[in-house]
Amino acid sequence: MNTEFCVFLDAGHGGIDPHTGKYVTAPSKQFEHTSGSFHNGRWFYEGVWNRILTDRVAQKLDSLHINYIKVYHDYVDLSLSYRVDAANWYDRYYKKTLYISNHSNASGSGKARGFEVYTSPGTTTSDKVAEAYFKHVESLFGNTISYRQDRSDGDPDREAKFYVLRRTSMSAILGEHLFFDNLEDASFLMLDETVERFAEAQVRTIIEFWKSI
Numbered sequence: 348m349n350t351e352f353c354v355f356l357d358a359g360h361g362g363i364d365p366h367t368g369k370y371v372t373a374p375s376k377q378f379e380h381t382s383g384s385f386h387n388g389r390w391f392y393e394g395v396w397n398r399i400l401t402d403r404v405a406q407k408l409d410s411l412h413i414n415y416i417k418v419y420h421d422y423v424d425l426s427l428s429y430r431v432d433a434a435n436w437y438d439r440y441y442k443k444t445l446y447i448s449n450h451s452n453a454s455g456s457g458k459a460r461g462f463e464v465y466t467s468p469g470t471t472t473s474d475k476v477a478e479a480y481f482k483h484v485e486s487l488f489g490n491t492i493s494y495r496q497d498r499s500d501g502d503p504d505r506e507a508k509f510y511v512l513r514r515t516s517m518s519a520i521l522g523e524h525l526f527f528d529n530l531e532d533a534s535f536l537m538l539d540e541t542v543e544r545f546a547e548a549q550v551r552t553i554i555e556f557w558k559s560i
């Protein structure tokens with residue numbers, strides 16, 4: 348086992364239970380659009396999309412021979428403490444580690460759009476990682492998506508007391524990839540090219556973090 352580096356991959360919420368065909372996540376993590384075609388007719392399932400992106404990142408890491416551990420389940424909505432405890436437990440075996448949690452956002456009004464990255468409050472090593480992810484997403488998407496930034500503290504990431512950011516013992520970021528309850532954003536998320544670009548931006552961020560001192 349190469350113990351130099353490991354990424355803990357987290358895909359938010361749950362997926363579709365193959366035994367029942369049902370989406371197992373809380374109702375707020377899905378949205379029924381008035382038109383379009385998503386994961387189940389007009390229903391967009393955030394947990395399903397989070398898995399599509401995170402699985403693509405894992406595939407890319409496989410081909411680059413970069414260690415990762417998935418702290419999410421194929422479809423069960425594991426508790427946040429379970430995910431964080433798993434990462435913190437495995438952390439001891441590696442010299443350098445990083446935690447990435449993938450989500451898509453919802454505003455409730457369906458009007459908000461755009462991409463954001465979160466870190467825990469205060470200045471930590473996570474800020475550099477979030478900055479790098481933001482930069483790579485910007486360079487791969489240009490003006491095809493909108494960006495939601497908080498520049499009040501000099502960097503583009505937004506700060507929030509998300510459990511997975513506060514309780515992980517390593518650098519950690521949480522990406523909110525556009526708004527799934529906005530029709531334009533949701534339609535854009537369904538394109539394979541969109542998944543590919545976010546995954547590529549994430550892998551570039553991972554490599555940059557790994558190579559940094």
Ligand SMILES: [Zn+2]
Binds near residue numbers: 359360376393450451
């Ligand atoms: Zn989410």
